[in-house]
Amino acid sequence: MELYPITTKIRAYWETISTSYWFIPACLMAVSVVLCSLCLALVQRASIPGWLLAFFPIVTQSGAQQLLSTLATSIITATSIAFSMTLVALVMASSQFGPRLLRTFMLDKGTQVVLGVLVATFLYCLISLHHLSSITQNEDALSIISASSAILTILDVVCIIYFIHHLAKFIQADEIIYRCFSDFLGDIDSLLPRPEDQPDERPLTEELAVRTSFSITLFSECNNYVQTINYRELINRNPDIIAGLEVFVRSGDYVAVGDPLITFYGRGEISKEMVNKYRKCLVFGRQRTPVQDPEFAVSQLVEIALRALSPGINDPYTAITCLDRLTSACVIMHDREFPANCVVNTSTNIWLLRRTFALASVINTAFDQVRQAGESHMAINLHLMHCYKTLKNHLDTKYHPLLKSHAKATMYLASKQTFSDKEQDELDQANKRFLQTA
Template sequence: MKNLFGQQFILHQWERFRASYWFIPVCLMLISCSSAFVFISLIDRPDLPDWVQTIAPMIEQDAARQLLSTLASSIITATSIAFSMTIVALTMASAQFGPRLLRTFMLDKGTQWILGILLSSFLFCLIATHQLDSFAEFADARSLLVATAMLAMIIDIFGMIYFLHHIARFIQADQVIYRSYREFIGNINHLFPQPAAKSTIRVIADSLPQPTEFQHAVFAADCGYVEYIDYECLLQTHPDLIAGIEVFARSGDHIFTGHRLMTIHANLPVSDAHLADFAKQIRVGTNRTPIQDVEFAISQLVELALRALSPGINDPYSAMACLDKLTSACAAIGQLEFPAQSIVDTQSNSWLKRRTFTLEGVINTAYDQIRQASVCHVAMIIYQLQSLYSLRKAMPDTVQPLISAHCDAIFQLTDQQDFCGKDRRDIEEAYALAR
């Protein structure tokens, strides 16, 4: 069971739940059903305190039925409007920011909560209307039920007002860029996990893992993107059989059927059933996920910048905002320690060698495509050089040559363009400062 429900498996399932529109609404609907039946059970004790009777005045059976029916109709109409507005916002976001950015919109808790509140209020009124005849003789319970439905309607009204404001604000480019950046910062603890104090995993030199006599290849059974790899569970899978594991795939990689995922180094032959247990620790899906993929959120910001620089949109200020967030993200990553390529479990003496992300790869992902797309845009060229100058001050000495290489690449592209004298001088000044 430990191999099946590892930490990465739990993170993957939680990522699926929180990136769905149904999770919070379903939870609120279950609470609504439970609340309705709790109020209905009050027929066994209809004598309510005086302060409750003040809030929930007496109401006749027919009036209660009509009021509940009216509330249910109004709420479901408001719900359909909210759904329509959500679909329109998603359509606009897909066209302007790209379909891959829809995940950021689906993670929005405000939209999920409003849809959940509306649906749960409608369900409460529907159940109350259906069960109204079952306690016709108990006016106190009926009055409390109708008063609760009225309170839910008031909450729905304020919720719709908030929803209109939230949707109008959420589809703004600056908000989308900021949310993508905040999501990345929020996932840093998962992307760069610190080893537990009692962990048996230790870092070793890349030259220490030695091949064994028996080597067994594990191949992919399907094509897709590697969503996560549970490295700790890999080392704990059949530790009595293996001496080490060499993993060739990495989170975010696209693999095909028959792709070589890993090589199992063992001191004796390993059965196909045991090899299948190792393959289960690599999750392959249809999309990239941010669970272990450091470059996932970086790529989202890059995509926003590239779309902003496209001739159809031509929004250089949004591209500059993306550059600001990319620089901040790279600066934050530069202070962290990347996972080691080679580790060993001191308890079983099993080693693992893997491909990992590097700071150099993250910086290249952040700046390469934007540089190539803004070759004719003077303002973006200067802003990139200024961003690299800011990044240089936050990076360790080992990364300084890489930043200089990016500055040189930007300046070399400008030599191929026919800029006026002032633009050329501005670029040269920015280059001299950043270089």
């Protein structure tokens, strides 16, 4: 389920809702209540044609009551088992892949829909059972209610079979890594919007961002993470008063009470009341989100790799898979344009100076910790050199010194380990191939 909201605040709220286990089940429960109410209102005046009697056999009131009671009991039991399996999977994911990977599990719509269908069917049977005593004369209505409940129960059985298969597949390391990478691909347009999506903005050199003497600073009133910042709204409001803004935080930063957020430079005096209205342009929360934070998705893959390289797990193959995905993520981000540090709105002439993300910082986030954690694994060192070589083939030459520094750091950490002559020769050859890459 995708949503393309108008404002960054709605997008942040949707991120919270989409990673919950209550939203889709609550929607399906509401649909179940409406469907059951319509069914009860119609079936009391309904009659079954003769050719449908094979599918809707005539049942008595006591038979319908017993059937609905049995179905409701069975479904709520299956629901509790499904919830238990989900919690077990979450515990396993938290211990093996890291607690921040729980977001990927909770974002899975398959699990949310299965849980929603189960509780919605239970609610349908419960409401039908409650109104069953009011249907005394029309046996056809009893048959329709019983048959519809049985059909929903068959659907539940199919959902449970799918759920077991889905959960067994979902807890595999390769699948988790692929889901994290897919989430990154789905968020790339909001992380790094294309210039044509912002036609009224153009880059500006910092020297042209003139700081006036009329300035006022907006300070933080909470201790939370910055989740999203509505930059477009910041440079569109009050052009007759605001000349420019300097934003000191970016998405993913943690701020404490009293930390400076934005400094406004005006064409005249700026009131505190007007400045306080700009707080709505920043959304804070208890945790980081991937809405405007390119390093968030990268950090998730890094966390899986670090867990895999820990002494308790010692799974370098999972770490190698993470390195492949991290390399692909860096190549994809290289093809997108990162936001400029300083921009100006061509309509309002308000300039904006901000801290932004850069591909160099993303590369450092992707490989620094994995290199340090995998220094004793020759397979990791060799694959790191392969990743640097791949990036050198795809990235602009301005990033080659950075990649060279990463390769040099990998060779230095490997030299401090005790490897055989054969393994050291393989690493030297990998370094030679990297240096010879055009």
